[in-house]
Amino acid sequence: xxxxxxxxxxxxxxxxxxxxxxxxxxxxxxxxxxxxxxxxxxxxxxxxxxxxxxxxxxxxxxxxxxxxxxxxxxxxxxxxxxxxxxxxxxxxxxxxxxxxxxxxxxxxxxxxxxxxxxxxxxxxxxxxxxxxxxxxxxxxxxxxxxxxxxxxxxxxxxxxxxxxxxxxxxxxxxxxxxxxxxxxxxxxxxxxxxxxxxxxxxxxxxxxxxxxxxxxxxxxxxxxxxxxxxxxxxxxxxxxxxxxxxxxxxxxxxxxxxxxxxxxxxxxxxxxxxxxxxxxxxxxxxxxxxxxxxxxxxxxxxxxxxxxxxxxxxxxxxxxxxxxxxxxxxxxxxxxxxxxxxxxxxxxxxxxxxxxxxxxxxxxxxxxxxxxxxxxxxxxxxxxxxxxxxxxxxxx
Amino acid sequence: xxxxxxxxxxxxxxxxxxxxxxxxxxxxxxxxxxxxxxxxxxxxxxxxxxxxxxxxxxxxxxxxxxxxxxxxxxxxxxxxxxxxxxxxxxxx
Numbered sequence: 001x002x003x004x005x006x007x008x009x010x011x012x013x014x015x016x017x018x019x020x021x022x023x024x025x026x027x028x029x030x031x032x033x034x035x036x037x038x039x040x041x042x043x044x045x046x047x048x049x050x051x052x053x054x055x056x057x058x059x060x061x062x063x064x065x066x067x068x069x070x071x072x073x074x075x076x077x078x079x080x081x082x083x084x085x086x087x088x089x090x091x092x093x094x095x096x097x098x099x100x101x102x103x104x105x106x107x108x109x110x111x112x113x114x115x116x117x118x119x120x121x122x123x124x125x126x127x128x129x130x131x132x133x134x135x136x137x138x139x140x141x142x143x144x145x146x147x148x149x150x151x152x153x154x155x156x157x158x159x160x161x162x163x164x165x166x167x168x169x170x171x172x173x174x175x176x177x178x179x180x181x182x183x184x185x186x187x188x189x190x191x192x193x194x195x196x197x198x199x200x201x202x203x204x205x206x207x208x209x210x211x212x213x214x215x216x217x218x219x220x221x222x223x224x225x226x227x228x229x230x231x232x233x234x235x236x237x238x239x240x241x242x243x244x245x246x247x248x249x250x251x252x253x254x255x256x257x258x259x260x261x262x263x264x265x266x267x268x269x270x271x272x273x274x275x276x277x278x279x280x281x282x283x284x285x286x287x288x289x290x291x292x293x294x295x296x297x298x299x300x301x302x303x304x305x306x307x308x309x310x311x312x313x314x315x316x317x318x319x320x321x322x323x324x325x326x327x328x329x330x331x332x333x334x335x336x337x338x339x340x341x342x343x344x345x346x347x348x349x350x351x352x353x354x355x356x357x358x359x360x361x362x363x364x365x366x367x368x369x370x371x372x373x374x375x376x377x378x379x380x381x382x383x384x385x386x387x388x389x390x391x392x393x394x395x396x
Numbered sequence: 397x398x399x400x401x402x403x404x405x406x407x408x409x410x411x412x413x414x415x416x417x418x419x420x421x422x423x424x425x426x427x428x429x430x431x432x433x434x435x436x437x438x439x440x441x442x443x444x445x446x447x448x449x450x451x452x453x454x455x456x457x458x459x460x461x462x463x464x465x466x467x468x469x470x471x472x473x474x475x476x477x478x479x480x481x482x483x484x485x486x487x488x
Binding site: 047049050051052136137138139140141144161162163164165166167169184185186187188189194195196200202233235237239240244245246247248249251333337 | 404405406409415437450451452454456459460461463464479481482483484485486487
């Protein structure tokens with residue numbers, strides 16, 4: 001199904017612009033009219049991170065006249081393995097500003113608008129209203145559902161992409177003409193079930209594979225050429241080097257774009273997606289210790305004044321990067337499948353930790369359920385340990 | 397009926413890293429049972445405690461989402477490709 005162009009053409013291109021975009025202008029499908037549509041287009045990119053980096057650079061180079069960047073984070077050294085719009089000298093700088101500077105270098109004819117704030121229910125509608133199209137490159141389910149719902153309520157199309165390790169997915173959602181994100185995934189996974197990139201990692205170049213698909217679809221929608229990826233899900237497997245396209249249907253029972261919608265305005269997305277499961281939150285409520293307390297406990301253990309087992313529930317790769325001395329590694333998965341319990345005596349208190357305290361809380365819920373009444377976990381995990389106790393170790 | 401099942405990265409811990417495995421069954425339900433016999437625990441990541449497909453996981457037989465077919469009763473012809481596609485949020 002092809003769609004009419006989303007954007008009307010601009011009045012004209014300047015001589016400089018004609019020179020710059022000549023390789024587009026000589027493609028019959030794009031031509032002068034398509035390039036003028038790009039010039040008139042207003043595209044919002046959410047996140048100047050993994051997906052946002054290549055997306056912003058290619059949208060800018062292609063001549064999209066107005067680009068909005070919604071991003072509140074700062075550039076960290078661990079971003080540079082994949083977020084190619086930022087550089088070494090940008091570390092510590094606002095990502096939005098860093099991205100704006102890179103765009104100015106790639107194409108000075110682009111008008112960049114910064115939304116240097118966290119997208120939330122209070123600002124998302126007002127920001128989206130200013131744009132023709134949205135490119136979603138966020139990193140969590142709560143924001144993704146909010147983006148979807150705001151786009152559906154405002155009748156805007158958006159290009160969605162998501163990545164994990166070697167796997168990517170991309171699609172176009174537009175309830176006016178096809179399915180929305182909730183038609184594909186009606187509900188988010190429970191917290192802790194699906195790891196994030198920060199937890200599971202991502203191959204840097206995967207961002208380009210999926211981010212460039214998103215730009216490709218944005219250009220097609222703006223100029224009205226080709227077959228948009230609407231009602232289709234592109235699945236990319238970088239290890240097998242395989243792209244597969246599957247059908248996505250508009251769900252008549254969809255909570256927001258179905259026949260009898262139950263979601264008619266923005267909802268509480270943190271509650272909908274949950275940062276941490278109820279079981280984990282309950283387990284951690286009275287059983288969380290700080291890294292300072294842990295340090296004292298470890299000293300007492302060294303002096304023979306107390307005994308406990310400190311369990312690191314992260315993955316082996318993470319254990320290689322940094323660790324709390326005296327810990328043993330039993331990944332969270334072993335708690336979920338029960339094998340961890342065989343390794344832990346109920347006679348000795350158990351202290352759990354992970355990277356930041358979410359996974360250890362999940363494992364703690366399992367232990368409490370299995371009768372380990374005195375088990376605790378370390379709030380802030382190894383990140384807090386490195387920050388507060390042992391800065392000589394690397395963080396990630 | 398022998399079908400091939402595409403395993404997403406996050407479930408490959410169950411299949412020893414294999415991205416595509418074969419399973420037997422005339423319906424999706426039978427295929428998942430057979431899959432779980434070979435790779436214990438994997439079914440629990442796809443189905444919830446009530447035995448329904450989890451709402452953040454999509455299962456396709458060929459090019460179609462089984463939610464719009466017969467769900468777990470969807471027939472799986474010999475040689476069909478079954479794909480398990482969980483929601484992924486990463487963009488960072």
